[in-house]
Amino acid sequence: MSAESVPTLSLESPATPAGRAPAAGPARALLTLAEGSAIWLLLLALWFAAAEYFPLGDNPLIPGPQVTARALWESLPELWTGTLSSFSILVPGFLLATGLGIALGIIVGTSPRLQRMFFPFARVVAPVPPTVYIPYAIAILPTFKLSAIFVVFIGAFWPIFHNAAAGAHGLEQRYRDNARILGLNGLEYRWKVVFPSALPHIFSGMAVGLAFSFILLTVAELFGANAGLGRFVQYYADFADYPKMVAGILYTGAITWLAMSGLEALKHRLLFWQR
Amino acid sequence: MSQSLILEHVGFAYDAAPILQDIQLSIPGGQFVSLLGASGSGKSTLLRLIAGLQTPSHGRLSWNGKNIDGPGLDRGVVFQDYALFPWLSVVDNIAIAIGKARPETRKAERREAAREQLRTVGLASAIGKYPFELSGGMRQRAAIARALAVGSPLLLMDEPFGALDPVNRARLQDLLLEIWEAGSGDETQKKTIVFVTHDVDEALYLGDRVVILGSTPGRVIADLPVEFPRHRDRRTLFDSAAFHTLRESIAETLAADTLRQLVAA
Numbered sequence: 245m246s247a248e249s250v251p252t253l254s255l256e257s258p259a260t261p262a263g264r265a266p267a268a269g270p271a272r273a274l275l276t277l278a279e280g281s282a283i284w285l286l287l288l289a290l291w292f293a294a295a296e297y298f299p300l301g302d303n304p305l306i307p308g309p310q311v312t313a314r315a316l317w318e319s320l321p322e323l324w325t326g327t328l329s330s331f332s333i334l335v336p337g338f339l340l341a342t343g344l345g346i347a348l349g350i351i352v353g354t355s356p357r358l359q360r361m362f363f364p365f366a367r368v369v370a371p372v373p374p375t376v377y378i379p380y381a382i383a384i385l386p387t388f389k390l391s392a393i394f395v396v397f398i399g400a401f402w403p404i405f406h407n408a409a410a411g412a413h414g415l416e417q418r419y420r421d422n423a424r425i426l427g428l429n430g431l432e433y434r435w436k437v438v439f440p441s442a443l444p445h446i447f448s449g450m451a452v453g454l455a456f457s458f459i460l461l462t463v464a465e466l467f468g469a470n471a472g473l474g475r476f477v478q479y480y481a482d483f484a485d486y487p488k489m490v491a492g493i494l495y496t497g498a499i500t501w502l503a504m505s506g507l508e509a510l511k512h513r514l515l516f517w518q519r
Numbered sequence: 520m521s522q523s524l525i526l527e528h529v530g531f532a533y534d535a536a537p538i539l540q541d542i543q544l545s546i547p548g549g550q551f552v553s554l555l556g557a558s559g560s561g562k563s564t565l566l567r568l569i570a571g572l573q574t575p576s577h578g579r580l581s582w583n584g585k586n587i588d589g590p591g592l593d594r595g596v597v598f599q600d601y602a603l604f605p606w607l608s609v610v611d612n613i614a615i616a617i618g619k620a621r622p623e624t625r626k627a628e629r630r631e632a633a634r635e636q637l638r639t640v641g642l643a644s645a646i647g648k649y650p651f652e653l654s655g656g657m658r659q660r661a662a663i664a665r666a667l668a669v670g671s672p673l674l675l676m677d678e679p680f681g682a683l684d685p686v687n688r689a690r691l692q693d694l695l696l697e698i699w700e701a702g703s704g705d706e707t708q709k710k711t712i713v714f715v716t717h718d719v720d721e722a723l724y725l726g727d728r729v730v731i732l733g734s735t736p737g738r739v740i741a742d743l744p745v746e747f748p749r750h751r752d753r754r755t756l757f758d759s760a761a762f763h764t765l766r767e768s769i770a771e772t773l774a775a776d777t778l779r780q781l782v783a784a
Contacts (some may be wrong), residue, residue, distance in 0.1 A: 421572055443606075
């Protein structure tokens with residue numbers, strides 16, 4: 245009776261994931277690499293040329309690539325300490341926002357009554373730029389670190405909450421029917437059905453939230469930090485040490501990109517079932 | 520008569536537009552009923568009412584003497600597409616259903632029972648896979664396996680093979696009959712099946728009885744016994760004169776209803 249066990253008769257072959265590009269040859273891979281790096285190479289060439297052929301070497305505002313690279317190399321220990329300091333604000337703030345944003349978003353998104361209670365409130369409060377809370381948070385909370393964590397949390401919370409609630413609210417009818425037929429309800433329904441189906445939305449919210457977190461983190465550090473990535477840039481700007489400042493900007497950019505790529509990789513891993 | 524599905528004066532309206540009107544049906548336990556109708560006849564809505572996914576505007580439904588007022592594990596449902604959760608493996612999709620039907624079982628037992636169920640529907644190859652790795656036919660087999668694993672005595676199927684190619688459709692029809700007839704040794708074990716389709720051949724090949732719904736609003740316009748002997752052979756049946764006669768009369772019934780609608784409009 246099991247036709248699948250007879251390979252020659254197996255008409256129902258497993259579906260090949262659609263939409264994936266055909267296996268790329270080495271030439272294709274090389275082209276993709278060239279396309280992806282073209283703008284970088286162009287900018288780098290312009291930067292070299294500018295430093296070489298224009299009197300930029302004398303202009304302290306625009307340090308050339310070699311000067312900047314040396315400054316970056318020399319600052320690496322300090323930048324690493326700054327990274328640790330910044331991450332001790334970013335990580336707790338962002339994780340707290342992720343945890344609470346997902347949990348509350350799913351609870352609110354699955355309850356029409358809570359939606360009627362929360363959404364009018366969120367519509368007013370969510371658009372307030374979290375940067376305006378920074379001075380007050382610093383005044384109210386006992387340490388700078390706590391106030392910075394709070395501001396990062398606020399900034400990351402709303403996009404994650406909003407997306408989790410929208411994802412939960414927009415649960416497809418067929419999954420809802422399915423869950424009802426199986427008698428899944430309460431916490432089990434939210435954890436095993438609503439949460440996974442809302443994950444694509446949640447990851448969009450987390451990406452926005454993480455980008456916000458970096459902005460808020462560096463802005464907050466301008467106010468009162470004694471270490472950190474934003475603080476590093478501000479500090480050397482105050483001393484007009486532009487090579488170190490530019491090195492700090494490049495380093496912060498790279499760290500942000502790494503963090504976003506990490507989130508993207510996690511998304512790719514958890515959403516393997518999405519074609 | 521231990522089990523039966525009874526619909527009394529069932530009506531359903533959506534935004535004041537009548538979808539179903541005064542449906543009266545009595546389906547004895549163990550019967551295979553094909554619910555045949557054109558699109559818009561409300562046949563899927565009727566199935567959803569029996570499943571308890573929707574509440575009738577009029578009348579009442581009962582299964583085994585119990586009023587239907589919501590979904591329950593005493594009624595299994597197989598939908599046309601993707602009744603499986605894509606984020607769970609095929610085995611876990613079935614295991615989660617077993618967990619609800621038999622909460623006393625342990626996780627490992629549920630998984631083993633799920634694998635066993637997959638083997639009985641010829642899907643041993645799907646063990647360890649996710650729904651997106653399966654073809655449409657394999658997914659429907661898995662959906663059937665899940666409904667069987669719960670052990671509901673009533674199986675509601677909403678055009679379950681409607682999206683499949685003809686070869687796979689025929690194979691799954693045969694599989695369904697095989698499973699259903701396997702329960703016939705003991706009449707109390709035999710499942711009651713309500714099978715929604717718009718395909719006349721499918722309705723006649725599978726059913727003990729064909730209930731035909733007319734359109735706008737949906738109502739029963741014919742209720743015919745299908746008395747071909749069981750363990751039916753597709754080819755002999757489709758070539759028989761009796762089959763052709765019944766098929767023609769159903770086609771005429773459906774055509775007359777379409778004409779009535781056109782005249783009304």
